[in-house]
Amino acid sequence: MKDLLGLLTATYGPSGNEDPIRELIENEIKDYVDELSTDALGNLIAVKKGNGTGKKVMIAAHMDQIGLIVTGIDDKGFLRFSNIGGVSVLNIINRRVKFKDGTCGVVSYESEIDDIKKLTLQKMYIDIGAKNKEEAAERVEIGDVAVYDAPMFASGDRLSACAMDNRVGCVVAIEALKRVKESDHDLYFVFTVQEELGLRGARTSAYGIMPDIGIALDVTLTGDTPNARRMAIKLGQGPAIKVKDSSVISHPMVKNLMIKRAKEANIPYQLEVLEAGGTDSGAIHLTASGVPSGVISVPCRYVHSGQEMIDLRDMMQATDLLVAILNKDL
């Protein structure tokens, strides 16, 4: 699982440009599913049929990542950009970023700014080392998107890389998909697009699927770093079962079932009350006449930065929990 995570976090796939990551996941799972398709928005939908007695379950993990989209190239060859998803100034200053074709650049800002609090993305740029506009235009076009370039490193069980949000969820989905063998349910594993832009892929794919139950897999924040914003989630204490965030209040029935399965299988878990942020279940649960939904989260530090840190055990236990849920009654 660790290697797969390393591969996934290093693969390009910002919101709206998910082709490379989709192809990788497709190859990884195609031998394990009954049906595989890509819908109008680019969601990858993998179906494992049940025995006809179970429910229709949508398991969603978004495969997109945040990024920087080029909006202009100036005469000297510097690139101006806007954000794809939740990009904060502090996280990108002097970071290395890369484009789809491997072109690398450094993000910096207009140096006359003396107060970093006043810095906005409009006063920042990407330097790809081009000497002038023409040279830059040969390598990058307006509308191209750069992502953090930060390969994974391990320190014991702790793993750090860009795009843990949400390649961790993708790995959990992929592993569960491979391991679930005896489920009664029709399982729709959906690797969604454009979550970082407002849960867009989940919204349309859920409508297309019309599931009975929705389970999203994503990362969540932690409160275990020095003077952190208070939150009862720690790295290494097990996967988090979401109670609420700003997009969804997990359906009590789904949440309680998750807790029950975790207890039965002796899987450690934490309860998550996330005060800001949302995930795919926010869109899924409001689909059509409503889809009871919950979320399994992997705790993650420094979310939306170039180095997002998780604990390998949390990810593995999240998979165990998902498999335990899908193998039994819903």
Place this chain on the structure above:
Amino acid sequence: MKEFLSKLIEEPGVSGYEEKASQYVAELFSAYCDEVNTDPFYNVYGIKRGSGQESAPRVMVAAHMDEIGLMVKDIDDMGFLRFTSMGGVDQRILLTQEVTVHGKEDLKGIVAALPPHLLSAEEAGKAIKMKDLVIDLGLPADRVRELVEVGDLIRFNSPLVSMQGSFVNGKSIDDRAGVIMQVALMKELDKLKYQAEVCCAATVQEEVGTRGAIIGTYRLEPDIGIAIDVTHGDTPDAPKDFTHDMNKGIVIAMGPNMHPGLTQRLKDTAKEYGIAYQEEVVPGMTGTDARSMQISRAGVPTVLVQIPLRYMHTTVETLNMDHIKEGARLIALFIASLKEGWQEWLTY
């Protein structure tokens, strides 16, 4: 009606956890309805079938039954609870409120913060932030840990109190008063001849984004939507433009979110029967279920009836009970006026 309201506001129904409230509402509705259903999200639908045939309209009347509240987000070493809000709680009202924490058992608690004599002058002048407040259960830490976990709900203790005249105050009157208006509407309808199929939906999760109305309207597929909610009553400190008289009748909303023809018809009905009403102009979408009802599926022409309410989102929400009865009568008469050719009223 006051008795119903008094009981209803005691039923737990913080957004996302409306099961208990929904049971009480379903029971309340069942005495006056042909059919009562509850969906998996605890929206309750009380259905009354009029005398009309297939061609009669289906009218959805929505009022939300969820209430704002708090949720445990962390338990500290001393056994004090940290919490977050469910819905838009005014953090300035919280200090020293009495609350119930719904743990393994119901526990009484007090919202607390650093006492004033330990504050600097500068701090004392600032509003206290929710993140700096705690709940004191008066229990040892290990006992708290046994009984409470992250995600448990917290509700305010503030039962209904009768004031002068028809005024009452209490918590969660936003929008439980609307649900009581639905009951009054059902009784009014029994006095009238009407053709429509009337579905009173007591909706969930309005306070966190009209979520119950989104799925409930999709489910019902109504021809016409009527939302009942509260709006601001007049107080000396609020601008007159944005508040309404507590004695001059319910408030009919106007603006893009409301269907102009139906809204006019609602006003005409009020005039015809001598029912007092006030008007409110909302320039964009409203903060009510009407917001989501209007754009459900292929569109639902929607109107919005509001009850003036003072001190919204506090534990002492104050309202004039007369408005519940008058509003119910107006909506019933409006529904009864939808006869053959009702489609004409939905045009632009």
Place this chain on the structure above:
Amino acid sequence: MVDLLKELTEAAGVSGNENEVRDIILRLAQPLSDKTYVDRMGNVIAVKKGTGSGKKLMVAAHMDEVGFIISGIGDNGMLKFRPVGGIDQRVLVSKRVLIGPDRIPGVIGVKAIHLQEPQERNTVIKQRQMYIDIGASSKEEASRLVKLGDYAIFDSSFLIFGQDKVKAKALDDRVGCSIILELLKDRYDFDLYACFTVQEEVGLRGAGVAAYHIEPDMGLVIEGTTAADIPDVPDHLKTTKLGKGPAISFMDYSSVANKDLFKQMVRTAEENKIPYQLKENVSGGNDAGRIQQSRAGVPTIAISVPCRYIHSPSCVMDLNDYKNTLLLAQKFLKGCEVR
């Protein structure tokens, strides 16, 4: 074509009260279409049956414009009002408005500079402090002419000036409406659902409803978009420029353009030698967001006519951009295979 644009931009159509525009569009679209109807939200849909596939292409422009709604009538006969849609409050002072179906003239007033404290002259006048003066002397007099909930528009006439420039209110998005009326003159392989939407300016509320019942296979939105090619705006924030042709969007806050359609649009422009520009900024949102997110998802793209001073009484565009946007849309639809 200029006459059409004049008629459309001078009509009143504040979000939620698009009646005048709707009537004009119905009148003009009926003879060009196989079927026209108004849906339950107030959107106008004109259907032009195709010659082949039976696939549905929804082309959308919004009828509504930003404006005002009357929210109070004071004892002195002055009207309180609130903006409908996003209006820069700095624009409002000393503008003429027309209120309600009878177009009662009024001005947005504020006390004269002589009566202001020195520090007031440098602060923004807040919208809530403003009022509309219709010359009425009492509440009774004003109430005879204006009702609560009446909508008001900027008083601004269509003007051609400078070199091929047009000034009008509501170019966003009557240019789109006008272009779609032209597109209805042709017949295509697919069924064309020309959709004139309501309430875009108050949260893209009409388009989602229309897309739900049309169930299109593809969406094309035609908009008026921000051009900030004026002094003191850094190059990278100009967004679009007048006279450089239609703006093709790769992304805004409501949607990311469908990749295939984006490439196809650029190719269409290049093959037909139509000048075009990319919308070089990520800002705003439009009906494309709702169409793309309808039901199980719809491939969607937006093209726009650049307009300066958008959401004001004096929007400015270049007639050549308008013509080229129409041309690009025509060529795109002719060459378009809807799947």
